[in-house]
Amino acid sequence: xxxxxxxxxxxxxxxxxxxxxxxxxxxxxxxxxxxxxxxxxxxxxxxxxxxxxxxxxxxxxxxxxxxxxxxxxxxxxxxxxxxxxxxxxxxxxxxxxxxxxxxxxxxxxxxxxxxxxxxxxxxxxxxxxxxxxxxxxxxxxxxxxxxxxxxxxxxxxxxxxxxxxxxxxxxxxxxx
Amino acid sequence: xxxxxxxxxxxxxxxxxxxxxxxxxxxxxxxxxxxxxxxxxxxxxxxxxxxxxxxxxxxxxxxxxxxxxxxxxxxxxxxxxxxxxxxxxxxxxxxxx
Ligand SMILES: [Zn+2]
Numbered sequence: 001x002x003x004x005x006x007x008x009x010x011x012x013x014x015x016x017x018x019x020x021x022x023x024x025x026x027x028x029x030x031x032x033x034x035x036x037x038x039x040x041x042x043x044x045x046x047x048x049x050x051x052x053x054x055x056x057x058x059x060x061x062x063x064x065x066x067x068x069x070x071x072x073x074x075x076x077x078x079x080x081x082x083x084x085x086x087x088x089x090x091x092x093x094x095x096x097x098x099x100x101x102x103x104x105x106x107x108x109x110x111x112x113x114x115x116x117x118x119x120x121x122x123x124x125x126x127x128x129x130x131x132x133x134x135x136x137x138x139x140x141x142x143x144x145x146x147x148x149x150x151x152x153x154x155x156x157x158x159x160x161x162x163x164x165x166x167x168x169x170x171x172x173x174x175x176x
Numbered sequence: 177x178x179x180x181x182x183x184x185x186x187x188x189x190x191x192x193x194x195x196x197x198x199x200x201x202x203x204x205x206x207x208x209x210x211x212x213x214x215x216x217x218x219x220x221x222x223x224x225x226x227x228x229x230x231x232x233x234x235x236x237x238x239x240x241x242x243x244x245x246x247x248x249x250x251x252x253x254x255x256x257x258x259x260x261x262x263x264x265x266x267x268x269x270x271x272x273x
Contacts, residue, residue, distance in 0.1 A: 068258070140236040
């Protein structure tokens with residue numbers, strides 16, 4: 001995917017790139033363990049986990065709300081040190097931790113505001129800046145499941161979709 | 177029709193799938209009339225004209241099951257709650273002395 005995705009321009013001069021060299025881990029709280037999980041997250045990352053559809057930058061990890069009591073942790077991939085193994089140890093007994101790096105593809109749209117494709121093609125409201133920096137939505141695009149979040153610093157948007165649909169989603173994202 | 181998911185906010189109904197009456201409860205399989213009760217549980221439904229509580233699944237969103245109170249004549253939605261919260265509340269009421 002990398003050579004397909006990089007450097008192609010989207011509308012309004014924005015650029016789309018595939019994020020590479022990252023580890024993506026899905027974390028789901030065990031029943032009744034949410035408070036203890038937040039304590040463990042505070043110790044390891046300096047923050048409780050978001051309860052609303054928000055994304056937070058927490059040191060070496062980006063933590064994305066992924067449904068009630070679920071999150072994606074996005075970290076830099078490192079040779080010889082698997083971030084999901086580390087997370088499993090950090091959250092031992094408190095959460096189910098699964099490495100989904102190979103099942104999700106992430107794209108970044110560098111843009112100060114939403115592109116035409118987002119405004120016209122997604123079912124959530126992007127107009128009038130209603131999707132704020134740090135906001136997250138889980139939705140679909142032409143029947144493809146996709147997560148979208150706006151980077152907390154307002155410099156763009158990121159998208160996570162199933163790897164098998166990545167080419168189709170990338171084509172859609174570059175339209176308009 | 178749009179449904180306000182308690183987790184995601186308001187979304188189009190294309191993101192949801194419908195299961196039906198949320199008031200139906202699985203009968204006790206050890207009861208003497210279990211066979212009849214299971215028949216009713218599986219097949220018999222009221223054809224409500226007015227507000228009813230329904231189970232909806234946010235399939236293309238957060239994957240939560242929701243209890244939606246919808247008027248079947250107007251599609252007006254007066255309440256949406258996570259099904260988990262509704263179930264826990266009912267458990268609490270049932271176990272209260
Ligand atoms: Zn939802």
